[in-house]
Amino acid sequence: GQQLNQSPQSMFIQEGEDVSMNCTSSSIFNTWLWYKQDPGEGPVLLIALYKAGELTSNGRLTAQFGITRKDSFLNISASIPSDVGIYFCAGYNTNAGKSTFGDGTTLTVKP
Amino acid sequence: GAGVSQSPRYKVAKRGQDVALRCDPISGHVSLFWYQQALGQGPEFLTYFQNEAQLDKSGLPSDRFFAERPEGSVSTLKIQRTQQEDSAVYLCASSLDGRATYEQYFGPGTRLTVT
Numbered sequence: 001g002q003q004l005n006q007s008p009q010s011m012f013i014q015e016g017e018d019v020s021m022n023c024t025s026s027s028i029f030n031t032w033l034w035y036k037q038d039p040g041e042g043p044v045l046l047i048a049l050y051k052a053g054e055l056t057s058n059g060r061l062t063a064q065f066g067i068t069r070k071d072s073f074l075n076i077s078a079s080i081p082s083d084v085g086i087y088f089c090a091g092y093n094t095n096a097g098k099s100t101f102g103d104g105t106t107l108t109v110k111p
Numbered sequence: 112g113a114g115v116s117q118s119p120r121y122k123v124a125k126r127g128q129d130v131a132l133r134c135d136p137i138s139g140h141v142s143l144f145w146y147q148q149a150l151g152q153g154p155e156f157l158t159y160f161q162n163e164a165q166l167d168k169s170g171l172p173s174d175r176f177f178a179e180r181p182e183g184s185v186s187t188l189k190i191q192r193t194q195q196e197d198s199a200v201y202l203c204a205s206s207l208d209g210r211a212t213y214e215q216y217f218g219p220g221t222r223l224t225v226t
Binding site for chain 1: 115144151152153154155156159166167170202204213214215216217218219220
């Protein structure tokens with residue numbers, strides 16, 4: 001089936017630093033999604049990307065949909081302690097009607 | 112708030128027992144999804160409903176897993192004769208519009224531990 005490779009698996013950074021994580025796939029998706037999951041909670045959608053090359057921001061978060069439609073990255077600028085959590089990428093295809101998730105990047109922010 | 116709720120939040124079952132996990136989606140949401148999330152991994156799709164119709168059950172790992180949404184709102188995921196490999200968090204998600212099913216709102220999940 002479709003597989004998403006998400007990296008890095010974990011990151012330990014100082015408050016105020018910028019963060020970058022990415023996701024690659026062997027298959028093409030027509031929508032890329034980035035979620036954040038806090039302990040004991042379900043994932044929350046952060047950003048959705050709809051076309052190749054698209055660059056979208058949501059506050060301190062910026063994500064891009066790769067030109068090949070097989071990859072995406074997420075940047076977080078000026079990290080703060082509440083950014084701690086697990087970030088998941090997901091690819092979605094309309095004809096399949098379901099999302100395929102990566103295995104997540106665990107972010108730890110040291111004050 | 113009126114988010115997706117799931118119950119129970121935690122369930123411990125002895126191997127071989129049957130379990131039923133409940134999902135209350137956001138009122139008026141057409142689509143409902145079940146996912147299985149193993150420790151340290153991302154959610155994996157199990158099944159999808161549009162109203163009461165189960166349109167995709169390709170992710171259900173075996174015939175021990177069964178899901179229903181008889182009135183198009185509340186859904187139940189049932190696992191028969193539980194095995195240790197069934198231990199995971201089971202997430203439910205709903206979305207308003209069946210055509211934009213990527214805009215999913217997740218519940219907090221039910222953590223199932225099979226001993």
